[in-house]
Every structure is written in structure tokens, then in C-alpha cells.
Amino acid sequence: MAITAQMVNSLRERTGIGMLKCKEALTACDGDVEKAVELLRKQGAAVAAKRADKEAKEGLVYIGSTESKVFSFELTAETDFVSKGEDFLKLIEEITGVIKANNVSSIEEILQHKVGALTVGGRIEEVLAKIGEKIEIRKFAVLPVEENSAIASYSHLGGKIGSIVKLAYEGAPAGGKEAVQAAAKVIALHVTASNPMALDESGLSPDLIEKEREIAKEQIVNEGKTKPDFVDRAVEGRVKKALKQLCLLDQEFYIDAKKTVRDVLAEEQKKLGVSKLEVAQFVRFEKGK
Numbered sequence: 001m002a003i004t005a006q007m008v009n010s011l012r013e014r015t016g017i018g019m020l021k022c023k024e025a026l027t028a029c030d031g032d033v034e035k036a037v038e039l040l041r042k043q044g045a046a047v048a049a050k051r052a053d054k055e056a057k058e059g060l061v062y063i064g065s066t067e068s069k070v071f072s073f074e075l076t077a078e079t080d081f082v083s084k085g086e087d088f089l090k091l092i093e094e095i096t097g098v099i100k101a102n103n104v105s106s107i108e109e110i111l112q113h114k115v116g117a118l119t120v121g122g123r124i125e126e127v128l129a130k131i132g133e134k135i136e137i138r139k140f141a142v143l144p145v146e147e148n149s150a151i152a153s154y155s156h157l158g159g160k161i162g163s164i165v166k167l168a169y170e171g172a173p174a175g176g177k178e179a180v181q182a183a184a185k186v187i188a189l190h191v192t193a194s195n196p197m198a199l200d201e202s203g204l205s206p207d208l209i210e211k212e213r214e215i216a217k218e219q220i221v222n223e224g225k226t227k228p229d230f231v232d233r234a235v236e237g238r239v240k241k242a243l244k245q246l247c248l249l250d251q252e253f254y255i256d257a258k259k260t261v262r263d264v265l266a267e268e269q270k271k272l273g274v275s276k277l278e279v280a281q282f283v284r285f286e287k288g289k
Helices: 003-017 017-030 032-048 086-100 107-114 121-133 178-193 206-222 228-244 261-272
Strands: 059-063 069-077 136-144 149-155 161-170 257-259 276-286
Touching: 003 017, 003 032, 017 032, 017 161, 059 086, 059 149, 059 161, 069 121, 069 276, 086 107, 086 121, 086 136, 086 276, 107 121, 107 136, 121 261, 136 161, 136 276, 149 178, 161 178, 161 261, 178 261, 178 276, 206 228, 257 261
Parallel strands: none
Antiparallel strands: 059 069, 069 136, 149 161, 161 276
16 A cells, blocks of 8 residues: 555654654555554554663652642653653653542552553553653652641752652641641651651661661771670661661751751641641652662
8 A cells, every 4th residue: 555645644643753653654554544553652662671771860750739639750761851852741741630630549550541542651652652762650659638637749950859748737727727738848848858768767677777787887896896795885876876867757957957857846736736746648759769
């Protein structure tokens, strides 16, 4: 079957893929447009497979919300050029729409939801076929808005870092829920700046704690201190100090080192006049990390 310029242009408008690739797909499919679309999608999957070992550290951390939830996801690409392009930004928009409209809790669920005639996974493959770069949703989190809770978020450097903090409270706060959201914003700014790994020590993995213990012991031995009782006490002291830097509540507050985040929460609780104020959940995503 003869492949006309009109057929090629029609397929290009439908897929956004270059004229040459569209003509090759139509020729391979004997002019069948639907089969050509399917072939181009498969080629996108093939590109993804070939580039699976490539690093995709550019992209964007996006934060969005509805009345019932606040969410964040990271969409990555291999180059900054692609991550600023129209196709990439369109994917951000489509993924955001899927998350807003559906009760999704994982990246796998997002990929299975439809965007027009395709799934999100299919759309990513479609863009892959067009640009030839690895694109993936690397991280996703959603925090439900609940009674007696307030959520605030902060996006840093145009999507390089995104942080969300959810505070739970008991009582009637002075200034209402908006005042609690303002307190959550303060903590979100700290999370962005200080990168805590867990709320407190109970949230850290045993492997990480053991690694810190090994590092501390080696440091002390290298300093020439070998008495077992002294080493054991010194190790525990250094580990405790190291873990404080990883735990949100024990970190020095980012704009006042004389206070911990725990101190700041206590001050905010007093200011709000509530019987309890605590961090129920926090999320921090950093592009490429």
C-alpha cells in the first residue's frame, strides 16, 4: 500500500512522533494506522528496556492536592532538556489528573489508570518512543486529609525538593485549622532544609543504627582508646548524637540551633491552645535522590 504524506502527518499528529518514524511504522504495518500506533508504542517499550540501566536524575518533584488529600510524586528523565519539554510537562499534568481523580496508593496503580485511550504506563512508553530517553515515576506518596489534622507543603527551587507535613491535634485551635496549617508549614520548611530520615529513632532501620555503631567504634579505636568499658560508653554516646541528626523531632531547628523541632512543636501547641500537637506524617522527595 502506498504511504501518503497525509497518512504520515495524521499519525504524527496523533502520536507526536517524528515524520520519519511515522512513515517507517506505517510502511511496516502496510498503512494500517492502528497497527502503526501499536508498533510505535512497542518501540517505546523497547527503548525503555534498552535504557533501563541509564540514570534518570533530572525531572521534577510535583506536589498537588484535592479537598481530601495532598500528594507528591517524582517524574524523572535523563536530561534537563527533556524534563523542561512540552511532552514531559504534559505527562506531569496527566499523572496529576489521574491521582486527583482516583484513589491510588502506589506507582503501580497510577501506571494502570487510563489517560484517554492509553494507560499512564502506555503514555510514558509513547513519549519514550518519541524522545528516546528513560522516563519513570520514581516516588509517590499520598497523605489523606482527616478530621483534627492539617497538612502543609513546600516546593523548593522549582520542584527540586518537595516536602509535605501532616500535623494531628486535639482541641479547638486558636485561629482554626488554618493556624495549624501555618504550624505545619513551619515544620515543612525545616524538613526541606534538614532532610530527616525518620520521625524518631523507632523509625530508623536496625541496619542503619548498627552501621552507625560500627563507624563510631572504628573512630574511637583509631583515636587510640581501647579500654572496653570506655569504648562501649563512647560508642553509645556518639551513636545517640548521630541519630539525633537523622530524626525529625530531635534535629536542631533549621533557623534556631538552640531549639529542637520537638521544642518548636511544643511552642506551637501552646500558641494554638490545643491539648496535643504532633507530626502524624511527613514526606520529603528530592530530585534524583
